[in-house]
Amino acid sequence: MVTTVLFFLLAGLAISCAGLTVYYRNPLYSALSLIGVFISLSVLYLTLAAPFIAITQILVYAGAIMVLVIFVIMLLNLDEEKPLNRLRHLYAIGGGLGLAMLAQAFFIFYAVLKTPKHVVDTESNVGSTMSIGTHMYTEYLLPVEIVGVMLLMAIIGAVMLVRKDTNASIEAAAEKETND
Amino acid sequence: MEPGLENYLALSGILFAIGAVGVVYKRNAIGMFMCIELMLNAVNLSFVAFSRYYADVTGQLFVFMVMAVAACEAAVGLGIIIAFFRNRISVDVDDASILKH
Numbered sequence: 147m148v149t150t151v152l153f154f155l156l157a158g159l160a161i162s163c164a165g166l167t168v169y170y171r172n173p174l175y176s177a178l179s180l181i182g183v184f185i186s187l188s189v190l191y192l193t194l195a196a197p198f199i200a201i202t203q204i205l206v207y208a209g210a211i212m213v214l215v216i217f218v219i220m221l222l223n224l225d226e227e228k229p230l231n232r233l234r235h236l237y238a239i240g241g242g243l244g245l246a247m248l249a250q251a252f253f254i255f256y257a258v259l260k261t262p263k264h265v266v267d268t269e270s271n272v273g274s275t276m277s278i279g280t281h282m283y284t285e286y287l288l289p290v291e292i293v294g295v296m297l298l299m300a301i302i303g304a305v306m307l308v309r310k311d312t313n314a315s316i317e318a319a320a321e322k323e324t325n326d
Numbered sequence: 327m328e329p330g331l332e333n334y335l336a337l338s339g340i341l342f343a344i345g346a347v348g349v350v351y352k353r354n355a356i357g358m359f360m361c362i363e364l365m366l367n368a369v370n371l372s373f374v375a376f377s378r379y380y381a382d383v384t385g386q387l388f389v390f391m392v393m394a395v396a397a398c399e400a401a402v403g404l405g406i407i408i409a410f411f412r413n414r415i416s417v418d419v420d421d422a423s424i425l426k427h
Contacts (some may be wrong), residue, residue, distance in 0.1 A: 207361035240350035251339020300398035
């Protein structure tokens with residue numbers, strides 16, 4: 147019973163924060179309401195007996211990604227975005243897309259509602275850090291290693307993207323090296 | 327008593343729809359970026375819900391992978407936004423039309 151009340155409270159909070167993220171024109175307000183979505187999803191993960199994912203959600207999303215986003219917003223000193231003056235047909239496209247996706251969501255709701263109930267095994271320790279770690283380093287070792295390589299590539303890519311060296315200075319450095 | 331799987335999937339679908347509409351509506355690149363994060367989170371919620379209702383740890387492992395992808399996306403995406411801002415003094419995606427003419 148408590149879980150049900152909590153679910154509807156958090157679902158309402160998540161949906162309204164997500165709506166505000168899209169609604170606000172000031173990117174900083176958008177970012178702050180997105181943090182509200184992340185925190186309510188994190189508590190939902192706790193009610194789904196997934197404490198490891200809940201903590202990782204706070205650490206990675208609210209702690210790392212959103213700090214980076216807010217840092218960039220502050221660094222670039224962004225103004226409020228201008229209202230849509232051209233490309234007005236985007237309102238129609240976006241509204242149509244949203245309605246189609248909402249229809250899909252409710253179709254899934256009814257389809258799952260109609261299927262026979264699956265008995266939930268509340269005694270299982272599926273969400274524990276121990277069981278996630280055991281599976282991660284045995285059964286899913288290769289995907290974890292691929293993720294590691296991907297993170298390394300992302301770091302190198304990000305550094306290459308934002309470095310200030312122009313082509314001229316790179317060529318000068320190469321020339322200096324060949325002369326040495 | 328717990329809310330059924332269908333409730334979580336409906337919430338996930340609604341959040342995904344809001345994120346998709348946001349990507350179309352938003353004019354600045356950082357806003358679009360945040361809406362993509364919202365869509366990734368909606369998918370994570372349905373992974374965790376399935377993991378709970380079928381008592382299978384795979385769903386939670388793949389949430390972990392999605393989070394790693396989101397972190398990579400944040401690093402590279404914000405790098406691209408900063409590089410774009412240096413050239414154009416704007417993050418409006420309408421200004422990224424240099425290939426158009």
